[in-house]
Amino acid sequence: AQQKLQRIKTTKAVTVDGVAIDLLANIEVPDDVVAAKASGAVGVGLYRTEFLFMNRTEMPDEQEQFEAYKHVAEAMKGQPVTIRTLDIGADKQLNPDEVVTAINPALGLRAVRYCLAEPHIFHSQFRALLRASHYGQVKILIPMLSNLAELRQTKLLFARAKESLRQQGIPFDEQVPIGGMIEVPAAAINADAFAQELDFLSIGTNDLIQYTLAIDRADDAVAHLYNPLHPAVLRLIQMTIAAAAKYDKPVSVCGEMAGDIKLTRLLVGMGMRQLSMHPAHILSVKSQILQSEENVLAKQARKILSLNDLEKIDPLIKKLNGEVH
Ligand code: PEP
Numbered sequence: 001a002q003q004k005l006q007r008i009k010t011t012k013a014v015t016v017d018g019v020a021i022d023l024l025a026n027i028e029v030p031d032d033v034v035a036a037k038a039s040g041a042v043g044v045g046l047y048r049t050e051f052l053f054m055n056r057t058e059m060p061d062e063q064e065q066f067e068a069y070k071h072v073a074e075a076m077k078g079q080p081v082t083i084r085t086l087d088i089g090a091d092k093q094l095n096p097d098e099v100v101t102a103i104n105p106a107l108g109l110r111a112v113r114y115c116l117a118e119p120h121i122f123h124s125q126f127r128a129l130l131r132a133s134h135y136g137q138v139k140i141l142i143p144m145l146s147n148l149a150e151l152r153q154t155k156l157l158f159a160r161a162k163e164s165l166r167q168q169g170i171p172f173d174e175q176v177p178i179g180g181m182i183e184v185p186a187a188a189i190n191a192d193a194f195a196q197e198l199d200f201l202s203i204g205t206n207d208l209i210q211y212t213l214a215i216d217r218a219d220d221a222v223a224h225l226y227n228p229l230h231p232a233v234l235r236l237i238q239m240t241i242a243a244a245a246k247y248d249k250p251v252s253v254c255g256e257m258a259g260d261i262k263l264t265r266l267l268v269g270m271g272m273r274q275l276s277m278h279p280a281h282i283l284s285v286k287s288q289i290l291q292s293e294e295n296v297l298a299k300q301a302r303k304i305l306s307l308n309d310l311e312k313i314d315p316l317i318k319k320l321n322g323e324v325h
């Protein structure tokens, strides 16, 4: 089966009725670009930069970050590289020896909240990202946004980082797009506002499910309740897709849902045109797309979205996946 899949490595991911889907890779360290390229991905949809900051006592400085980001940007040879700013806290701690004192780290000072509280970290990361943008097609992604004030503060710091580079005559891409993760229910419900103020959206379903269903994603005791097909989750995804369409902004899914072949047809039927996943899943997701007819999926997805009962959704998903076209 793996050999058969290899044959579609350079085939474009297009449905039977001609709808193209971009399949991108999630990476965690610069060397992952090798797997990303080998997978046939058309770019990096999520580079989780926190791995550069974890398991060490000193933060990486601007130069060290620049070199890592530049390596990825260059290696992808003009394909898009979406680099997420530091998403630290909760399940990703900086120093494993440090005792976590937050009562509930998942609801605490993590990701963009942390970076806004430590603006020097944001500043050096923005400078490193902007410098790397000179060497490839870099896009910047902000994690865990929950309100517009955070976004505006972030953009202000971003503008300051640009200005500091301009003053030093250091080259960067003036047009580098800035996108936001939709992974807090508040951001999905308010996706209209975020779609207006951002260049693109990316749905982090891992956290979106966690926060919508109040299920700790790392707690085995409640893992059976962690369900991407919960109607509330599907509706939040739908609202985000609709908001992005309204303002003509690209939207992707970069959580685990994107790489689950049981969910590919549903997501495409809901209007998703960009999926970013672990490189190992790219070919099987592509195979699923090559055997799908988008207009059939869209009809089925509408039906699934109209249901409030998970027990009725499950059989329809099975049916959707069982049909060849
Ligand atoms: C997500 O939350 O779906 C996501 C892609 O981010 P992470 O898994 O790194 O929190």
Ligand code: MG
Residues within 6 Å of the ligand: 143, 183, 204, 206, 207
């Ligand atoms: Mg997340």
